[in-house]
């Protein structure tokens with residue numbers, strides 16, 4: 391099946407006849423072609439967005455809100471179709487796409503459809519000077535949204551929804567590895583009555599299509615989620631043009647377990663925070679630190695639980711772990727298992743590819759637990775982004791805090807303890823944008839979302855996203 395660009399409300403082939411193959415990770419087969427769009431397609435998308443902007447930005451908030459909520463309802467009505475498409479494109483279990491990815495994409499539109507009606511700006515009375523200042527929050531114009539392959543529609547819409555809610559028009563590119571649900575979203579937008587040109591979806595490689603979006607002089611803001619190296623590259627291009635940038639990048643998140651935690655709850659959640667979505671979530675707790683007194687107990691229980699996980703075809707209802715997203719990614723993740731062995735790590739379980747009967751060419755890997763001799767080895771420092779976690783014991787709060795912070799990333803951290811004072815001490819000192827205590831990936835869309843250090847700049851979520859997608863302008867009136 392050939393995917394097309396969605397520009398000015400219409401489905402179009404790329405101007406140049408360049409195409410890329412789209413793979414199904416569950417069987418390794420090519421099942422379609424996607425455009426590799428060039429700067430000509432981006433110009434076309436930009437012009438559509440620019441023409442739509444004057445009218446869209448002046449629509450009442452209720453009108454914008456109504457359309458966003460309609461998109462949300464249509465996504466919910468098409469849950470099965472979208473979940474199947476996401477699972478086929480990405481390799482994730484269909485049960486996961488149905489329970490998480492697509493419902494969350496719908497929530498993104500509903501949330502920002504509501505949030506925009508509550509978004510307010512400030513006024514400042516200059517007492518004694520007979521003047522009043524008020525701040526306008528004006529949409530930026532045409533903005534670019536670039537998203538990755540791990541949570542395809544979920545992260546794509548996490549950017550688009552606040553951008554259009556705030557009155558901008560968008561040129562958006564999903565990952566070339568998982569373009570399908572972004573393609574299907576175009577139909578839904580038309581059905582919901584989103585005016586043509588407000589959202590334009592352009593497909594292609596990062597280095598061709600993504601680069602053309604970032605380089606476009608009149609696309610004034612870029613919201614990007616993806617790898618840290620790509621984020622740095624984008625920042626370099628965007629800086630001389632003074633573009634507004636929101637970068638949500640990689641993570642190497644600590645999962646810190648103290649002996650006083652609620653053990654069963656911790657174990658259950660740690661299985662999820664390690665291997666949900668085949669470990670391909672920037673928030674996964676891939677470095678697990680366990681207090682020495684419960685280390686052996688945890689190790690044994692954790693391995694038993696991991697060995698019971700079923701690796702299988704994404705559409706099989708019993709599957710816990712589906713396929714990795716692509717062949718190159720599978721190879722990258724496997725290479726880290728070899729690196730771990732070279733660095734005297736011990737593979738406690740997993741470590742091998744899985745052959746799923748009938749789908750022998752799919753990209754399946756066993757969930758892998760590596761006991762590491764120290765926290766400085768590469769598998770403990772570099773983002774693997776697959777079903778691989780490390781475990782190691784710690785003795786004191788000071789030690790574990792130092793190890794938790796001794797990485798270049800700072801996206802999220804998870805803490806398991808029932809000690810209130812320790813919770814407060816550690817939460818203050820962990821270098822992360824998000825700290826979860828006695829839970830993982832519990833999301834409230836109003837909260838700021840993003841990281842520090844090499845995990846990025848800026849925050850998404852709630853009013854933070856609406857602030858990013860608007861320019862504040864102060865008006866000072868003397869009376």
Ligand code: TXE
Pocket residue numbers: 536537538539540563564565566594595596597599600601602604615616617618620621623624638639640641671672773774775
């Ligand atoms: O991401 P890329 P990749 C991490 C993870 C993974 C690594 C690389 O460690 O192994 O990044 O993954 C577009 N100008 N994360 O290579 O390339 C690209 O087309 C503009 C963490 O798949 O960063 C895609 O749409 N755009 C992460 C998007 O950027 C460019 C999720 C992300 O792809 C571009 C995914 C360019 N020059 C991977 N080059 C997370 N934080 O959740 C690429 N792109």
